[in-house]
Amino acid sequence: MTGNDFGATVARHRKYFLSGATRSVEWREAQLTALQTMMTERAEDFYAAMWKDLRRNRIDADLTDVKFLVDEAAYTRSHLRRWMHPQVVSTPLTLAPAHTHVRFDPLGVGLIIGAWNYPVMLALSPLIAAISGGNAAVIKPSEVSAATAEVIARTVPHYLDPEAFSVVLGGVPETTALLEQAWDHIFFTGGPPVGKVVMTAAAKNLTPVVLELGGKNPTIVHSSADLATTARRIAQGRWLNAGQTCTAPDHVLVFKDVAKPFLEHLKNAVVAMYGSDPQKSPDYGRIVSPRHFDRLVKLLGSGQVYHGGEHDREDRFLAPTILVNVPLDSLVMQEEVFGPILPVIEVGSVEEVIRYVNARPNPLGLYVFAEEQGVAERILDATESGDAVVNDCTIQPLIHELPFGGVGNSGMGKYHGEWGFRAYTNARGVLYHSTKIDLGVRYPPYSEHQRLRGLLAHLPS
Structure with missing residues (x-):
């Protein structure tokens, strides 16, 4: 046309x-x-x-x-x-x-x-x-x-x-x-x-x-989180549709004292879902095009591959990949990943998390995994995002009653x-006003009705 x-x-x-x-x-x-x-x-x-x-x-x-x-x-x-x-x-x-x-x-x-x-x-x-x-x-x-x-x-x-x-x-x-x-x-x-x-x-x-x-959705794993369940839910949310999901966790901010066990749980969750050879899994998707595949492969060099990293351009296959030791100025941290690569970054405190989130454009989703409710509320109160989820991720658009959308850079x-x-x-406001009563107080000359207007102004609605 x-x-x-x-x-x-x-x-x-x-x-x-x-x-x-x-x-x-x-x-x-x-x-x-x-x-x-x-x-x-x-x-x-x-x-x-x-x-x-x-x-x-x-x-x-x-x-x-x-x-x-x-x-x-x-x-x-x-x-x-x-x-x-x-x-x-x-x-x-x-x-x-x-x-x-x-x-x-x-x-x-x-x-x-x-x-x-x-x-x-x-x-x-x-x-x-x-x-x-x-x-x-x-x-x-x-x-x-x-x-x-x-x-x-x-x-x-x-x-x-x-x-x-x-x-x-x-x-x-x-x-x-x-x-x-x-x-x-x-x-x-x-x-x-x-x-x-x-x-x-x-x-x-x-x-x-x-x-x-969309945007770079931060996912916080607090020391109080149930690490096994947290890892399963993050793995499902990140690698659904081979990571090509606008609400997926873009990167994880994990507290240092639980980083090692969390990474192990996350790796185990990936293997449990997609097997030791995810290319053969009937449940694991493919990158939509060679152009997007090439973009994602370049991101693999942004950190150390903790798990995954295998790829096959002809099949548009990129394995579920976990990156560690990722510098904040690396390529994978500068753009929305929108693929099956998950950077994991260690943090030391709730205040550090808040400073990190607020120093960046508002994301579409923000995810907090914590069994301590006060931690989740502190982060939600101090940050902004289109939507947020506590102890889960990615799936909020499936709830018909929830408003879905971004704020600022995320939409x-x-x-x-x-x-x-x-x-x-x-939303069109309409006033239906009868002509049966037409008080002169609303019309000039105003000086003649000043006292009456004062009385009417104090009447309840």
Whole structure:
């Protein structure tokens, strides 16, 4: 498609939106049901595509993509009518008789730019939010996960309302052309550099954005932590999808007095999950492309390999790797790892952890493993992150009720569940003021009503 084609597509969707067709609760519920049906009936197509793109096994594919979206659409549908209901707010007595409420109106036509690491969830979960808000949308799946993008493009028109939704395939030229259009909302998942490009494009039309940008998620292992359970949960969170997860632990800050036993537990957890030869494991994924593989291999020299390090470019395989003796100015500590390499750094105190976290850009997730609740609360009180988890990691986006999103360098805006509905609606305050009473005190000349105004000002709301 050319820019003109995109303009025509946006105009077609906007005309449909302005007709009011997307506003009714019945239309929204029907689209959510259709999306559920699509994910159920075409599940095999999605499984096969994600295996080809990322060697994602079915259990993980259900956890984070296929079944996750079926459940999220069902959850949204079951709560939608309550979310849509106007919220009544109190009205000052001085405006009586009157009543006020907040209604949640659709924004219009949105652009959704998905990411390659969870290519189904990150394209269609924002779509669930857009549908719940009564919007139309154009979906741009990531070209890096090409097989999955093709399945999305092939299936969406057969299940969802084609007057409201389109899928665009392509790479940077197509995304650039899409960003030149006038949108009512833009949702982007990716890294901060491209996030800045998206925000710059959105600024031309003052378009609201949700940016999910990731970051270097610090993971703190305190002396009081249950080391065996901590190691298992960090291993699962880090090496799920071969580490290509925006909420994964990026590096571990372990207290010195438990560093040695923690590392041993972490190595044992990796072997227990993926075997002594993880390349043969049916549960271990692959790096998405040779370009990303080459980037990750360069990071191996940032420290001493404690475990792992094996790699095979032809197979896009990089073993689960633990690095120790990692300088803070090394390459692996300067950029989001976004792969199966986990640097482990020793620290001496809670205050050192707090200084470390606060000296760096706000991460998407912050994880604290500690049996002493006061330690966790002290760190949470003194730091900032998009989300946080105590005694677990990575899995917080799977909870529909939680707001998910970054802050500062890791993004802006929240979604999932009601938070997605709010992101895709305008909270529109409305005052209904009767004409039965019309006090002159509000009108000039003010000097004639000064005493009465003073009395009214002290009346309760």
